[in-house]
Amino acid sequence: MFIKQISVFLENHNGALRELTELLGKGGIDLLALSVADTQNFGIIRIIVSSEQTDTAMLALRDNGYVAKINHVICAEVPDRPLGLCELLSLIEKAGLSVEYMYSFLRASKGSDEAHMILRLSDGKKAVELFQMKNVKMLSQKDVDAL
Amino acid sequence: MSQRVHRIYNPAMECISRDELTALQGKRLAATVKREYENVPMYRARMDAAGVKPEDIRSLEDLKYLPFMEKTDLRDYYPFDLLASPKSEIVRIQGSSGTTGKPIVSGYTRNDIDIWSEMMARTLTAAGATQDDIVQVTYGLGLFTGGFGAYQGADRIGAMVIPMSSGNTQRQILMMKDLGTTLLCCTPSYASYLGETIREMGIDPQKDLKLKAGCFGAEPWTEEMRQRIEELLCIDACDIYGLTEISGPGVAFECLEKHGMHINEDHVIAEIINPTTGEQLPYGMHGELVFTTITKTGMPMMRYRTHDICTLTADKCACGRTLARMGRIVGRTDDMLVIRGVNVFPSQIESVLVGADGVAPHYMLVVDRVNSSDTLEVQVELTEDMFGDTVSHIENVRKYITDQIKSVVGIASKVKLVAPKSIPRSEGKAKRVIDKRKL
Numbered sequence: 001m002f003i004k005q006i007s008v009f010l011e012n013h014n015g016a017l018r019e020l021t022e023l024l025g026k027g028g029i030d031l032l033a034l035s036v037a038d039t040q041n042f043g044i045i046r047i048i049v050s051s052e053q054t055d056t057a058m059l060a061l062r063d064n065g066y067v068a069k070i071n072h073v074i075c076a077e078v079p080d081r082p083l084g085l086c087e088l089l090s091l092i093e094k095a096g097l098s099v100e101y102m103y104s105f106l107r108a109s110k111g112s113d114e115a116h117m118i119l120r121l122s123d124g125k126k127a128v129e130l131f132q133m134k135n136v137k138m139l140s141q142k143d144v145d146a147l
Numbered sequence: 148m149s150q151r152v153h154r155i156y157n158p159a160m161e162c163i164s165r166d167e168l169t170a171l172q173g174k175r176l177a178a179t180v181k182r183e184y185e186n187v188p189m190y191r192a193r194m195d196a197a198g199v200k201p202e203d204i205r206s207l208e209d210l211k212y213l214p215f216m217e218k219t220d221l222r223d224y225y226p227f228d229l230l231a232s233p234k235s236e237i238v239r240i241q242g243s244s245g246t247t248g249k250p251i252v253s254g255y256t257r258n259d260i261d262i263w264s265e266m267m268a269r270t271l272t273a274a275g276a277t278q279d280d281i282v283q284v285t286y287g288l289g290l291f292t293g294g295f296g297a298y299q300g301a302d303r304i305g306a307m308v309i310p311m312s313s314g315n316t317q318r319q320i321l322m323m324k325d326l327g328t329t330l331l332c333c334t335p336s337y338a339s340y341l342g343e344t345i346r347e348m349g350i351d352p353q354k355d356l357k358l359k360a361g362c363f364g365a366e367p368w369t370e371e372m373r374q375r376i377e378e379l380l381c382i383d384a385c386d387i388y389g390l391t392e393i394s395g396p397g398v399a400f401e402c403l404e405k406h407g408m409h410i411n412e413d414h415v416i417a418e419i420i421n422p423t424t425g426e427q428l429p430y431g432m433h434g435e436l437v438f439t440t441i442t443k444t445g446m447p448m449m450r451y452r453t454h455d456i457c458t459l460t461a462d463k464c465a466c467g468r469t470l471a472r473m474g475r476i477v478g479r480t481d482d483m484l485v486i487r488g489v490n491v492f493p494s495q496i497e498s499v500l501v502g503a504d505g506v507a508p509h510y511m512l513v514v515d516r517v518n519s520s521d522t523l524e525v526q527v528e529l530t531e532d533m534f535g536d537t538v539s540h541i542e543n544v545r546k547y548i549t550d551q552i553k554s555v556v557g558i559a560s561k562v563k564l565v566a567p568k569s570i571p572r573s574e575g576k577a578k579r580v581i582d583k584r585k586l
Binding site: 067101 | 530536566
C-alpha cells in the first residue's frame with residue numbers, strides 16, 4: 001500500500017526550483033504531486049510521478065548532478081469537506097503516530113468527492129494497519145498511475 | 148621621539164657576539180646530535196641512511212648534512228618514540244593538533260621546562276615586564292603550550308601571574324580592572340576583541356586600566372591589527388612565535404622596536420631553506436623556516452620543517468640584542484591554517500567527512516574574520532548517503548559533521564551542505580580553502 005516518491009536535494013538559491021522543473025518537464029515527466037520543504041540553506045523537493053516515469057525521472061536527475069532518492073509513502077483518501085483532514089489526523093494522533101510530512105495531490109481522480117493526501121508517518125507499517133482497520137482508503141501505485 | 152627603555156632578561160646570551168654564538172651553537176649542536184643518534188632509533192636510522200655520523204657534525208657549518216624532520220614524524224612516532232631521555236625524566240607533556248585526527252605530543256624534561264621558561268622570561272622582559280608587573284594569561288592553560296608558556300615565563304621573572312585561561316570576556320575585563328593587569332598574553336584576535344569590548348563598556352584604558360604591553364601570538368596577524376590593538380588598549384603590542392614541537396611560545400619574540408622577532412639562538416638554530424630543494428638560503432631571502440633544538444633533552448628536534456615562510460636577518464637591533472630576527476610569517480608551504488589560534492589542516496576535516504565508501508565528498512573551507520574573530524565555514528557536497536527525505540534527517544547529518552569537526556579539530560565551525568558539483572573543481576591539486584582574512 002505504499003507508493004513511490006522521489007525526493008531531491010536542492011540548494012536554496014534563485015532559480016533552483018525552476019531549473020529542476022525545467023529538467024523534468026523537458027524529459028516529458030508529468031508531476032502528479034509535489035511538495036517543497038525549505039530551510040534557510042537548502043530545500044527538499046518531493047514529487048510523485050507515474051510508476052513508468054519514475055526510472056526516467058531518477059536517471060535524468062542523477063545525470064544532471066542532483067542527489068535524489070526513492071522513498072515509499074502512503075497516499076490516503078480524505079473526504080473533501082470541512083474537518084475531513086482533521087478526522088484523519090485525529091486517527092493518526094490517537095494511534096500514537098506522528099506526521100513527518102504531508103502534502104496533497106495536484107490532481108483529483110475524476111468524478112471523485114475525495115481528496116488525496118500523501119503522508120509520511122513515523123511508522124509506515126503501523127499506519128497502513130491503522131488505515132485498513134479504520135477503513136481509510138489508500139491509493140495503490142496502480143491507482144496513482146491512473147490519475 | 149622618546150627613547151625607549153629596552154629591558155633584557157639575559158644580556159650575556161641575548162647580546163652575545165655573533166662569533167661566540169656560532170661557536171656555542173656548533174658545540175651544542177654536536178652534543179645534541181650525539182644524544183639523538185645514541186638514544187632515538189629513528190634519528191639513528193635517518194642519519195645512517197643519509198650517511199652522516201655524529202662525529203661528522205662538529206660545527207654549525209655541518210648542520211646542512213643532517214636530515215629534516217616533519218610534523219608527520221611526530222605522528223608516526225607518537226607518543227614516546229622520539230624521546231631522547233628516559234621516560235622517568237619527562238616531567239611534562241604538551242600537545243597540539245596533528246595533520247589528521249590524532250594530536251601530536253611533546254615530552255619535556257625538567258631541563259626543557261627550564262629552557263622554555265627562560266625563553267618566555269626573555270620574551271616578556273623584551274615587552275617591558277619586570278617583577279613589578281601583573282601578567283594576565285588568557286591563552287588556554289592545558290595541552291596547548293600558550294598558557295603554560297606565558298605562565299612559566301612570568302613566574303620566572305617573579306611577576307604576579309593571573310592564570311585566567313581562555314574565554315569569559317566579562318570576567319577577564321573585571322580581573323584586568325580590579326587587579327590592575329599591566330601585561331596581557333593572548334592571541335592577537337582576542338586582544339582586539341577585548342579592546343573592542345572594553346571600549347563598548349565605556350572603559351577608558353588610559354584612566355581605568357593599567358595595561359602597558361601585550362605579547363600576542365599563536366596566529367598570524369598584520370601591522371594594521373597591531374595598530375588597532377595598540378589604539379584600542381593603549382599598549383605596546385609585541386608579536387611572539389613558537390611551536391609545540393620546538394618548545395612552545397617564546398622561540399622568537401619581538402622587542403619594543405617591533406621590527407622582527409628575536410630568535411633564542413642559544414637554544415635553537417634557525418635556517419631558511421628552499422622548500423623544494425631543501426637547500427639553505429642566505430639571510431634576507433624568503434624561504435621555509437627550519438628549527439634545530441640544541442639544548443632540549445626530552446624530545447630534541449633535528450631540522451624541523453615549520454612550513455612557515457619568512458626571512459631572517461642578523462643585523463644588530465637597536466635594542467642591543469644580537470640574536471637574529473625573523474620577519475612576519477608571510478605564508479605556508481603546506482595547507483595548514485591557523486584559525487582562532489588552532490592549527491587546522493584540511494586533511495583533518497577530510498578524515499571526518501570520509502563516508503562508508505571510504506571516499507570523502509568534495510568540500511571547501513571558507514575562513515573569514517568577523518568582529519575580530521575567525522570563522523570557519525565547511526561547505527560539503529551532499530552525497531546520497533547523507534540524503535534523506537526529511538529536513539530533520541539532513542539537519543542531523545549536518546549536526547553530526549559539525550560535532551565531529553569540533554571533536555577532531557577542536558574548533559567550532561558552521562557546516563553547510565551544498566548540492567553535488569557546486570564546489571568548483573580545479574585541475575590538478577584540489578583547492579580546499581578560501582581564506583578571506585586579510586593577513
